Amino acid sequence: MQEFLQQVVSGLATGGIFASLALALVLIYNAMGLVNFAQGEMAMFATFLALVLIDHGVSYWIAFPLTLAIAFAGGVVIQRVVIRPVERAPVLTLVIVTLGLATLVNGMAGFLFGYVPRSFPSPFSAQTVNILGALASYQDLGVIAVSGVVLVLIYLLLQRTTLGLALRAASHHPEASRLLGIRVSWMLALGWGLASAVGAVSGMMAAPILLLQPNMMQTVIIYAFAAAVLGGIESPLGAVVGGLIVGVTVNLAGAYVPGVGGDLQLAVAFAIIIAVLVLKPNGLFGRAAVRRV
């Protein structure tokens, strides 16, 4: 039983990482009806920037928010320069653009930082603490806490501020929002900036575990897709819940189902995606197709 609880806690921690990246995906999906295939790469790149700061002596808890700010700015710039010209293009074009962006960012990271895996510091100690008879590491708990804080902040921003209101209005009803004086184009850029920052959180939480290298997020993004699809691709809450479920499920499958090792955990995520898309395409919290006006 203890072992089971430990696996669950561990799963919640990885789930927190998935949830953050999934939330980034959902934010952009809400803004423009497209899944950003480059989200993982952008998160990885931001994490490398954080490492550069830390290597230059900046303390972790200053580098962290600084990186988020840089990631935010980067997201805005990418939306303005790369995405805006193709805003109204069909899905296929957008898919290719984001995949091209992913290739580009991955290549840049490879060139600037090399392919040797680097260790990334975690602000949480590796010590364990006893909860309900099970051992949970501060590391895991820390990840859960940080993810939780980020998610709550995003929720507050979206639901309780005027800016968040404008962002939501622009996301779902771009034309009508223009007629209310909202600068829709800048709201989309804001969405990208937020998504980029949230993705950076995911990267910085994943790096201590996975070791930082350009291909670090390539599997994480599949899990994030699974989480977003499971939760309902339009629902931020769904991304969170989905992330936690995927994290726990994949962890338990790896621990208890014979033959499922690191490689095949990915297949579990794939199975989740397919199962959801076939059985309940709207996910847990999604609604039927949204008409955008």
Added chain:
Amino acid sequence: MRFLRQAPARYALVLIVIVFFVGLPTVVTSFQSSEWTQVLIFAIVIMGLNILVGYSGQISLGHGALMALGAYTTAILVHRYSLDYLATIPIAGLLTGIVGFFLGIPALRLSALYLALATFALAVVTPSLIKRPEQLTGGVRGIELLPPQPPQFVNDAFTAVTGTASMTSDQWLYYLCLAIALALFWLAWNLVRHRPGRALRAIRDGEVAAAAFGVNVAGYKTLAFAVSAFYAGIAGSLYGLSIGYVSPDTFPVSLSFQVLVGAVIGGLASIPGPLLGGIFTFWLPIVSNQFVGSQDWIPAQVVSVFKNAGPAVSYGVLLILIMIFAPRGLVGLIVSGYAWLQGRVRGAAERGTGHAPPDAQTV
């Protein structure tokens, strides 16, 4: 492209292209022939992808995985069951086609984006899935394939024409791929020209309307998936034969992405598109590196940056630029370029005669 609409001109152009490809190995080295073999293989899978994406409007980011299936089918049948490699090619195609059909069924329920996601996930997972059944697939090490030797009569014909001592395996493979590519092109062309093509186009342009007109939407969409998978399977089989081995690493996600990009860049729903796409997919990384290296005005540091990170970075940048400025691909670019030229010519003629251009329609 008005002159090309006239059949004689069009057929002449096709003939020229065919003659070019048939004659190619006689004038270039064996290695260069093998490069063009890759172009043809890409063209084959892109032909299939074109039917799926360009004509039926469904996205697939997983055709690399289907190629893997075709390649491994051939590899396993040859290696473990000692089948003749030639026989395995259609088997690979059919098997992959059937799998494609069964993929097409759940795909019916997915919107464009979800389909892209699902096929992307498939492509990512495929290397892991291949590694698992080690007995069958050789696991991480993969399976080696002996280079196929040309049949005697082909060898004799080739040496008679070119005067070389013997035909290499690369050259034989080239002609094999060329023959298959031509046959598959003819098949695709006929599919597109007749009812299936019209039905698919109707579906792509508006499913609801197509259904209202009695088009069997579900049937044709799964058919498109099956056919495109068939092409991918054959291409994969040839791919394995041409490289000489198959392993999980020969079919990464980027392959699926590359062929889709090739289809789009070449020009969707067009006849020459797949060939242009194949050329683009294979030659771009090579050409861009050589081009940048040869430009004197680019400082050396930039060149070395380019060559290191270059392939990925320049590919990504180029892709984005093309999607922004020429989303209809090379064929689209040529067509619009021609139309623009025509407009200039006509405008000049009209200025000469003093007639005003026709007024915009009013409602």
Added chain:
Amino acid sequence: MTALLELEGVHAGYGQTRVLHGVSLSVGEGDIVSLLGANGAGKTTTLRAITGGVHWDGSIAFGGRSLRRLTTEDVIRLGVAHVPEGRGVLTELTVDENLRVGAYLRRDAAAVARDYDRVFDLFPILRERRHLSASTLSGGEQQMLALARALLMRPKLMLLDEPSLGLAPLVVRRIFDVIREINQTDRVAILLVEQNARMALELSTQAYVLEVGRVAVQGPSSQLKGEESVRRSYLGY
């Protein structure tokens, strides 16, 4: 004295199709002007041109300032509210959130709060449904929401596109009463596009009748109301 809104020789269309062929009209401060005509005459296109939703040629000036090359948001920020065909209600948000978006551009919190109360007094149903999704409102209620939201914008000019469309006569009455009140109390100028010509003429001071993209008839509403030939040929009654 220049009018608040001045259109001169406006041509507009969608792609190859030209819809407006040289439309000229003006709306003075505090005026109610109706824009009438059959379906397809170009009434909606005229409103769209004003708020930058369609390409146009000619001259459009608001408060003396040319609207050329301004984005939709910029025109709105000059003090124009546009309630489009279909009302533009943000159905993904609640009623309250819709109203808050209406007040998005305003900085005077106290006045906004007063306007909220006023809006709820004018349309009590909105107070009842305040925290429900806007998609649960009926057509008439959505029209009220759209109007309330426009009011909260405190514009100088309101463009209303067929507010009576699809609504029961009693509801239409109420809506038009509110429109009249907004105009009289707040001195908001109104450009009203309507197919219900009779009600529009009763409400407005000036009227323009569009036919196939051109102004066929214009004049004081009282005059057009009285002239039988105009009514029969252009207004269908």
